[in-house]
Amino acid sequence: MAEFKSDIAIARAAKKKPIREIAARLGIDEADIVPYGHDKAKISAGFIKSLEGRPDGKLILVTAINPTPAGEGKTTTTVGLGDGLNRIGKRAAICIREASLGPNFGMKGGAAGGGYAQIVPMEDMNLHFTGDFHAITTAHNLLAALIDNHVYWGNELDIDTRRVTWRRVMDMNDRALRGIVASLGGVANGYPRESGFDITVASEVMAILCLATDLADLEKRLGAIVVAYRRDKTPVFARDLKADGAMAVLLKDAMQPNLVQTLENNPAFVHGGPFANIAHGCNSVVATTTALKLADYVVTEAGFGADLGAEKFFDIKCRKAGLKPAATVIVATVKALKMNGGVAKEDLGTENVAAVTAGCANLGRHIENIRQFGVPAIVAINHFGTDTEAELAAIKAYVAEMGEEGVVCRHWADGSAGITELAEKVAVLADSGAAQFAPLYPDGLGLFEKIETVVKRIYRGAEITADKSVRDQLTAWEEAGYGELPVCMAKTQYSFSTDPTLRGAPDGFAVHVREVRLSAGAGFVVAICGEIMTMPGLPSKPAAETIRLNEAGEIEGLF
Incomplete structure (x- = not known):
C-alpha cells in the first residue's frame, strides 16, 4: 500500500514524459501535434482527417451510481482502468472531459482523477489548461453582443427583445x-431587457464543439443556433446575424483535442466539458473518434450517475456520432451505497452491512437501466481504506444476484496494479461481441413522449407534468422540423427523482418539466426539471477559500 499523499502532491511528483513521446506511442508524428509547453499538446485537424478509413477500437463507458458527498471516484476509475489495460498489454487510451472552474472553486473539486490514478498536469487541467473554455465563453458572448448590437442599430431582423433566448x-x-x-444607462447603451448568465459548461456552444465532427460542421451548427424570435414568432438564427464565421474563428484551436498523460505515462485525450446535470455530459466526439482510430481500447466517462450521463451518452452522443459502445463499467463505493441506504455522512466509517445492502437498490436500478441499451456491464467497487470485507462481500453478492459481476478495485492507492483484475474482465467483455447497442427511443417519437420515456424507463417516475406553455412549445418545435431531435434532461444528479434528498431507488414520484430550451445547433431539446439551475451557486464555504500559492510559488488546495 502506497503511503498517503494528497492528490496535488502525487501529481506534482509525477515523472512526466515529453508530450511528443506520448504522441509517438499512438503513432502521431511530432509535426502533427501543437505543443502547449512540454506536457500538453493539441492534435492537428489535418492528422485527424488522415485517420479516416482506419478501423475503430473498442469503446468502453465508465459510469456510476448517483453521486453522494462520500464520493464515487468515476474519473479516478476511468483513469485507473486505462492504466490497467495498458499494464496487461493492451493498447488503450483514455478520453475524459475538461474541468470547469465553477466546481473547482466551489465544492466538487477537479476532474483529473485522484490518488495514483490521475491525469497530469493536474494543476493546468483544473485551471486554464489550453484555453478551450475561454474560447467557448468568448464565442458564446460574442453572439450575445451581436444580438444587442443588431437591435441597437435599427433591428433589421425585427427581433422581439422580449423573446431573446440567448443568454x-x-x-x-x-x-x-x-x-x-x-442595457441600463440611457439611449447610448441600447434597449433595456431582462437576461441572465449560465455557466459555460451549459452553453450550447460547448455542446456544439463536443458534437461537431470538424470545422465545417462546427460552423454549420453555430449558424443553426436559434437566438431569438420575431414578433410573428419565427426564429432568428445566429447565421442571420452573420455571427457563425467569427464564432468558428474563435473556436478554431479549441476544436482540436488535447493530448496529455496519466501518472503512468499512458495517453489521455481531455477535451470539452458539458455538465451532465444541465447539459449532455460527455467529452468531444472528435476526441473519442480520434482515440478509437489510434487505440484498440478507449475508456471514456459520462458525467454523474448513469441516469444522467450514461443515458445522454447513449441517447445523444452515440446516436449522433454513430458510436457503438462495447462495454460499460458502473462504479460504486461502500460509502456511497451506505449513504443511499440511509447512513449519515459522519457515520460512514462504521461497518454497516445492512445499510450497504439497502443502498444497493440504487446500484441495481442502474444495472437494469444499462441493460435497456443492450450494452454489457460490470461493476467496479472503488475501494476505500475504511471498507470492511463484509461490506465488500455484500456488494459482490448483490451484484451476482443481479446476474453481473462486481470487482474490487484499488487503483486510487496502487495505480494500475490495483485494477488489473477489472482490466482483464473488461477486455474480455468488450471483445465478446455481446453488445447490441440501441438508443432508448426512436427519432420519430414525439418530443414530450421522449421526455416521458426517460422519466418512466430510466428514472421510474410515475408521471410527468408540464404547463400548457411547455407542451405548446414542444409542439411548435415539432411543427418547425425539430421533432426528430433527442432530449437532454436537466435535473438533480443526486436522485433518480427531482428531489435531491430522495436517495436509493425511489419510484411513484412525479417529474415536473418547468422549462424547455431548443439547442438547434447542438441538435437536442433541453428539458429543465425540478429546481435545477443552469448557473450554480457557491456553497457556504467555497473551495476557493483554501486555494492559494505557497512560499515556493506552487498551487495549494486544488483537489
Whole structure:
C-alpha cells in the first residue's frame, strides 16, 4: 500500500514524459501535434482527417451510481482502468472531459482523477489548461453582443427583445447573475431587457464543439443556433446575424483535442466539458473518434450517475456520432451505497452491512437501466481504506444476484496494479461481441413522449407534468422540423427523482418539466426539471477559500 499523499502532491511528483513521446506511442508524428509547453499538446485537424478509413477500437463507458458527498471516484476509475489495460498489454487510451472552474472553486473539486490514478498536469487541467473554455465563453458572448448590437442599430431582423433566448455565460458559479437587466444607462447603451448568465459548461456552444465532427460542421451548427424570435414568432438564427464565421474563428484551436498523460505515462485525450446535470455530459466526439482510430481500447466517462450521463451518452452522443459502445463499467463505493441506504455522512466509517445492502437498490436500478441499451456491464467497487470485507462481500453478492459481476478495485492507492483484475474482465467483455447497442427511443417519437420515456424507463417516475406553455412549445418545435431531435434532461444528479434528498431507488414520484430550451445547433431539446439551475451557486464555504500559492510559488488546495 502506497503511503498517503494528497492528490496535488502525487501529481506534482509525477515523472512526466515529453508530450511528443506520448504522441509517438499512438503513432502521431511530432509535426502533427501543437505543443502547449512540454506536457500538453493539441492534435492537428489535418492528422485527424488522415485517420479516416482506419478501423475503430473498442469503446468502453465508465459510469456510476448517483453521486453522494462520500464520493464515487468515476474519473479516478476511468483513469485507473486505462492504466490497467495498458499494464496487461493492451493498447488503450483514455478520453475524459475538461474541468470547469465553477466546481473547482466551489465544492466538487477537479476532474483529473485522484490518488495514483490521475491525469497530469493536474494543476493546468483544473485551471486554464489550453484555453478551450475561454474560447467557448468568448464565442458564446460574442453572439450575445451581436444580438444587442443588431437591435441597437435599427433591428433589421425585427427581433422581439422580449423573446431573446440567448443568454450570456461565464465559467464560474455565480448565483447573482442568474437573472439580470441589461442595457441600463440611457439611449447610448441600447434597449433595456431582462437576461441572465449560465455557466459555460451549459452553453450550447460547448455542446456544439463536443458534437461537431470538424470545422465545417462546427460552423454549420453555430449558424443553426436559434437566438431569438420575431414578433410573428419565427426564429432568428445566429447565421442571420452573420455571427457563425467569427464564432468558428474563435473556436478554431479549441476544436482540436488535447493530448496529455496519466501518472503512468499512458495517453489521455481531455477535451470539452458539458455538465451532465444541465447539459449532455460527455467529452468531444472528435476526441473519442480520434482515440478509437489510434487505440484498440478507449475508456471514456459520462458525467454523474448513469441516469444522467450514461443515458445522454447513449441517447445523444452515440446516436449522433454513430458510436457503438462495447462495454460499460458502473462504479460504486461502500460509502456511497451506505449513504443511499440511509447512513449519515459522519457515520460512514462504521461497518454497516445492512445499510450497504439497502443502498444497493440504487446500484441495481442502474444495472437494469444499462441493460435497456443492450450494452454489457460490470461493476467496479472503488475501494476505500475504511471498507470492511463484509461490506465488500455484500456488494459482490448483490451484484451476482443481479446476474453481473462486481470487482474490487484499488487503483486510487496502487495505480494500475490495483485494477488489473477489472482490466482483464473488461477486455474480455468488450471483445465478446455481446453488445447490441440501441438508443432508448426512436427519432420519430414525439418530443414530450421522449421526455416521458426517460422519466418512466430510466428514472421510474410515475408521471410527468408540464404547463400548457411547455407542451405548446414542444409542439411548435415539432411543427418547425425539430421533432426528430433527442432530449437532454436537466435535473438533480443526486436522485433518480427531482428531489435531491430522495436517495436509493425511489419510484411513484412525479417529474415536473418547468422549462424547455431548443439547442438547434447542438441538435437536442433541453428539458429543465425540478429546481435545477443552469448557473450554480457557491456553497457556504467555497473551495476557493483554501486555494492559494505557497512560499515556493506552487498551487495549494486544488483537489
